[in-house]
Amino acid sequence: MKKAFLLILAVAISSFSFAQQPPFYKNFSVAVYARAYEVRDMADTKKLEESWKLISQQVGIDKIYLETHRDKLIVDERTLESAIKYFKSKGLKIAGGITYTIDESNNFETYCYSNPEHRKKVREIAEYTAGHFDEFILDDFFFTSCKCDLCIKAKGEMSWTNFRLKLMTDAARELVIDPARAVNPNVKVVIKYPNWYEHFQGLGFNLETGPSLFDGIYTGTETRDPVFTDQHLQQYESYLIVRYFDNIAPGRNGGGWVDPGAAFYLDRYAEQFWLTLFAKTPEVTMFDYRQLQTPIRFGQRGTWQGAGTSFDFDEMMKPVKMKDGSIVHPTTIARAAGLAFEQVDRILGLLGNPVGIKSYRPYHATGEDFLQNYLGMIGIPMDISPVFPTEGNMILLTESAKSDGQIVNKIKDRLQSGKNVMITSGLLRALQGKGIEDIVELRYTDRKALVNDFKAGRGRFVKSSKEILIPQINYLTNDSWEEVSAIEGATGWPLLHRAQYSRANLYVLTIPENFSDLYFYPDEVLNRIRTVISQDFNVRIEGPAQVSLFYYDNGTFLVESFLNEPVTIKIIARDPITTLSDLLNGESVQGDVRPVPFFSRQTTPERSFDITIKPHSFRAFQSK
Ligand SMILES: [Zn+2]
Numbered sequence: 001m002k003k004a005f006l007l008i009l010a011v012a013i014s015s016f017s018f019a020q021q022p023p024f025y026k027n028f029s030v031a032v033y034a035r036a037y038e039v040r041d042m043a044d045t046k047k048l049e050e051s052w053k054l055i056s057q058q059v060g061i062d063k064i065y066l067e068t069h070r071d072k073l074i075v076d077e078r079t080l081e082s083a084i085k086y087f088k089s090k091g092l093k094i095a096g097g098i099t100y101t102i103d104e105s106n107n108f109e110t111y112c113y114s115n116p117e118h119r120k121k122v123r124e125i126a127e128y129t130a131g132h133f134d135e136f137i138l139d140d141f142f143f144t145s146c147k148c149d150l151c152i153k154a155k156g157e158m159s160w161t162n163f164r165l166k167l168m169t170d171a172a173r174e175l176v177i178d179p180a181r182a183v184n185p186n187v188k189v190v191i192k193y194p195n196w197y198e199h200f201q202g203l204g205f206n207l208e209t210g211p212s213l214f215d216g217i218y219t220g221t222e223t224r225d226p227v228f229t230d231q232h233l234q235q236y237e238s239y240l241i242v243r244y245f246d247n248i249a250p251g252r253n254g255g256g257w258v259d260p261g262a263a264f265y266l267d268r269y270a271e272q273f274w275l276t277l278f279a280k281t282p283e284v285t286m287f288d289y290r291q292l293q294t295p296i297r298f299g300q301r302g303t304w305q306g307a308g309t310s311f312d313f314d315e316m317m318k319p320v321k322m323k324d325g326s327i328v329h330p331t332t333i334a335r336a337a338g339l340a341f342e343q344v345d346r347i348l349g350l351l352g353n354p355v356g357i358k359s360y361r362p363y364h365a366t367g368e369d370f371l372q373n374y375l376g377m378i379g380i381p382m383d384i385s386p387v388f389p390t391e392g393n394m395i396l397l398t399e400s401a402k403s404d405g406q407i408v409n410k411i412k413d414r415l416q417s418g419k420n421v422m423i424t425s426g427l428l429r430a431l432q433g434k435g436i437e438d439i440v441e442l443r444y445t446d447r448k449a450l451v452n453d454f455k456a457g458r459g460r461f462v463k464s465s466k467e468i469l470i471p472q473i474n475y476l477t478n479d480s481w482e483e484v485s486a487i488e489g490a491t492g493w494p495l496l497h498r499a500q501y502s503r504a505n506l507y508v509l510t511i512p513e514n515f516s517d518l519y520f521y522p523d524e525v526l527n528r529i530r531t532v533i534s535q536d537f538n539v540r541i542e543g544p545a546q547v548s549l550f551y552y553d554n555g556t557f558l559v560e561s562f563l564n565e566p567v568t569i570k571i572i573a574r575d576p577i578t579t580l581s582d583l584l585n586g587e588s589v590q591g592d593v594r595p596v597p598f599f600s601r602q603t604t605p606e607r608s609f610d611i612t613i614k615p616h617s618f619r620a621f622q623s624k
Pocket of ligand 1: 112113114115146147148150151152
């Protein structure tokens with residue numbers, strides 16, 4: 001009886017056990033950020049010992065950021081030094097942190113960089129922090145939303161965007177970086193950019209000058225809940241924003257940053273960590289020390305749990321065996337992070353460098369905000385670049401490309417060199433009368449259509465599960481052609497349109513008035529869009545939206561489903577791929593050869609593989 005009980009206990013204990021000292025994971029390091037409030041409370045060493053034990057028994061932590069200032073709270077020197085000493089004794093790397101807020105609870109009230117007293121304070125905080133740390137990071141708030149009379153006067157005739165871009169670039173150098181280096185010549189100053197990159201310029205975050213001014217950058221990958229949060233960030237952004245910032249500052253993007261905000265089901269919290277790491281970021285920061293002590297609530301167990309999903313709530317609740325043989329029972333969300341890291345660490349080392357369809361976002365551009373993330377959510381592997389991409393057979397340009405005055409000429413050059421371009425209906429509208437008609441005469445009309453019938457190429461009519469409002473685009477018969485059509489009543493409009501120019505094709509992708517209606521495009525429509533756009537990839541997916549594809553340059557790839565139900569999709573692989581090996585369970589599958597339709601422009605044979613993905617889960621494959 002006793003023996004049987006021990007056996008059950010041994011099986012129940014998670015196979016993973018923590019060492020006492022970092023590093024904990026093979027492919028990345030993990031940091032925790034402690035706000036000034038919690039660092040202040042570290043003066044109570046007994047409580048510090050308890051809280052650190054609680055967190056570090058559930059997740060491996062290699063580094064801690066100790067914040068010196070937030071909301072005008074400055075942690076005193078004695079507390080700071082004793083906290084530094086404590087965490088050094090645990091083998092952790094130590095860095096400082098600054099949040100330049102006056103009052104975070106008042107709409108994230110930031111400092112005024114026109115006000116001499118505020119400027120003095122900002123400088124003093126940087127100097128103080130540099131005096132205690134060889135590295136510090138600026139949390140999300142090194143921007144300004146101030147419109148006081150001093151700022152209005154200083155702005156003069158400039159736009160708020162141009163005024164704040166210059167103001168904050170100067171403030172970075174004059175008030176933070178130079179004063180910090182004067183105190184500590186070895187100090188590394190890192191800026192963490194938040195998740196709202198499309199709107200940075202309006203508040204003074206300067207992606208053009210910032211990355212070269214600071215010693216490093218860091219990426220906010222906290223997408224939280226797309227529906228319930230005001231930002232409505234799509235889940236895919238947790239991956240794509242890392243790729244974008246990697247392209248802005250190659251080799252200098254230090255990591256991604258996740259918090260447990262709006263994680264109504266804990267899978268959402270875990271997903272953000274995976275997606276960040278799928279972009280091969282070297283470090284993940286968990287925000288923050290206080291939130292990691294939040295008790296796990298049973299209400300955070302998704303209704304789909306119990307079927308072996310990637311994030312397994314019941315697995316998370318299993319006791320953890322420590323290196324010294326003691327057993328710890330998980331109690332807080334730190335364990336959810338720990339489980340997510342353990343799982344993804346098994347496969348990350350097998351993945352190559354992430355690659356995707358290049359999409360150009362000139363610095364400080366706006367237009368069809370965050371659209372690339374919605375495209376990622378419909379299974380198109382995306383990549384965002386601050387430079388116009390000249391390589392590859394296909395690129396995707398959204399409305400934000402309009403802010404490059406040379407954009408039409410750049411599109412023409414690509415087409416004339418035999419490389420395709422896909423633009424969105426939003427960019428078509430923005431370029432009307434600005435030269436795009438020199439490539440093809442299309443008209444983005446004022447008319448809209450409410451549609452739910454579609455036809456992809458010569459395929460059958462298919463229906464969407466809801467009506468979708470789209471702009472009506474008109475074209476000249478026999479000058480350009482519909483690849484995918486939307487139909488209503490006795491008429492129809494292009495949903496994906498092709499215009500031949502010189503040695504290549506310009507495609508126009510109609511974007512619904514509500515971007516998230518892309519998720520209601522029927523599978524056949526999505527499949528056709530994916531086929532056209534994925535010309536540079538040997539693998540694509542077929543099936544519904546809200547399943548993403550992450551592609552790497554060594555033939556590995558991941559598929560992640562954000563759906564609440566299991567889903568079966570097809571992986572379509574080009575010659576010479578015949579086999580997919582599952583990187584998590586080692587199984588291999590042979591694909592079925594797919595007959596080439598007689599009207600197809602396709603030249604090489606393809607194979608298809610049926611793959612089932614559980615809710616909020618990912619699968620990883622090597623193609624051979
Ligand atoms: Zn001001």
